[in-house]
Amino acid sequence: MPVGMATGWGSLLQDEQQLEELARQAVDRALAEGVLLRTSQAPSSSHVVSYAPFTLFPSPVPSALLEQAYAVQADFNLLVDAVSQNAVFLEQTLSSTIKRDSFTARLFDIHKQVLKEGIAQTVFLGLNRSDYMFQCNPDGSAALKQIEINTVSASFGGLASRTPAVHRHVLSVLGKTKEAAKILSNNPSKGLAMGIAKAWELYGSANAQVLLIAQEKERNIFDQRAIENELLARNIHVIRRRFEDVSEKGSLDQDRRLFMDGQEIAVVYFRDGYMPGHYSLQNWEARLLLERSCAVKCPDIATQLAGTKKVQQELSRVGVLESFLPGQPEAVARLRATFAGLYSLDLGEEGDQAITKAIAAPSCFVLKPQREGGGNNLYGEEMVQALERLKDSEERASYILMEKIEPEPFRNCLLRPGSPARVIQCISELGIFGVYVREGKTLVMNKHVGHLLRTKAIEHADGGVAAGVAVLDNPYPV
Secondary structure, eight states: OOHHHHTTTGGGGTOHHHHHHHHHHHHHHHHHHTOEEEOSSSTTOSSSEEEOOEESSOEEEOHHHHHHHHHHHHHHHHHHHHHHTOHHHHHHHHHHHHHHOHHHHHHHHHHHHHHHHOOOOOEEEEEEEEEEEEEEOTTSOEEEEEEEEEOSSOOOHHHHTTHHHHHHHHHHHTTOHHHHHTSOOOOHHHHHHHHHHHHHHHHTOTTOEEEEEOOSSOTTHHHHHHHHHHHHHTTOOEEEEOHHHHHHHEEEOTTOOEEETTEEEEEEEESSOSSGGGOOHHHHHHHHHHHHSSSEEETOHHHHHHTSHHHHHHHTSTTHHHHHSTTOHHHHHHHHTTOOOEEEOOSSHHHHHHHHHHHHOGGGEEEEESOOSSSOOBOHHHHHHHHHHHTTSGGGGGEEEEEOOOOOOEEEEEEOTTSOOEEEEEEEEEEEEEEEEEETTEEEEEEEEEEEEEEEETTOOSOOTTTTSOEEEOEEEO
16 A cells, blocks of 8 residues: 555645635535434434534545455345355354344244245345455555445445535545546445335336335434435335334235235335344334235345354355355455455354454454444454353354454544544445345346445444444545
């Protein structure tokens, strides 16, 4: 990684007065572009909104790694889809996890119940986001390493399409029109909506609607609205409901078609239901009702299970990718090149060795539970304490151990409502949005549809934008 890259906007970051003036301009432009969140004080209302946190400048990303991340996305789509269809693999892989992790176990129960009854759904839709960091190699070069793949409620496709204009504006204000032109256009919400529209079309009922399962307190509603608006432009109507509404007003007819308030539903798009706290007993029943229906679920329960950390760890074992993508050695090589070290903590010798390694070198590892949504991982001393506590317990099987990625930090300025603009050392995480649609055994669509760059201060080991740690950003290709 060239030295110049780490200080991309170096001289600009020295002048505090200039930064404050730029920050004011940037924030006004972000508000004008719709880079918005509801406030934490009133998360259910849009009467008062603010801007979603973002960086003052776009952050450097090696073009080669951006291209690599895009090139491997269709392979990841294929892989996730293949894993979701392999019930035996899911059962074997998650058997130790479901003994100790009640959330994964509940999801798995629904999966088993649906399989037993026979899957009514014939069209399958994946809207996922594969997240990467840039590992800094000893020779100074950078490598793309996957952190995780999100198969449920992959967010920020809407807001990510609004941020390029903000960074172009900042650079234009500075008279840097050449640099402004290098910021890539990006509209994931259009691509995500295209996937939903395709699934809706294949479902084949002109009057059916799309049901978006939403949380009551949803600060990130504008991100979701971007997709709803794209669908409405295609004359596809979206209704927003909570799990509670589904259990009160949802029903299946004798053909297992799903109805909500008497309206047939073609596609169910989950923007809720990926964390234990999202479910009451009533909500679990609503989820089962949705899964039993022939509506296209995004994701269906098997695809949500395919996105677990335990599956990610199992896929990194020798020979496993080959079994899912037979006769596709190039795809396997592209995928494997992005894998970081992943270790099982199942009871037994292999797990024991992993624990010993991590306790001996805590700065090289991170401990991950089976959770989405950010803010759950353990590092350093906290990780060591957890491993000491878990060492002799079956509970350890509900975690995986992962090699810690060490990216090259750079300086940028994070803008957050209510905080002064200050220049800090940052690292970024790149997400690529993937969309696929399968009808029966035929893959009808498989593509990448855009990217998301999130940046955080280096002291924050873990966390997403919604978790309040990372902020929205754009790649500046170098």
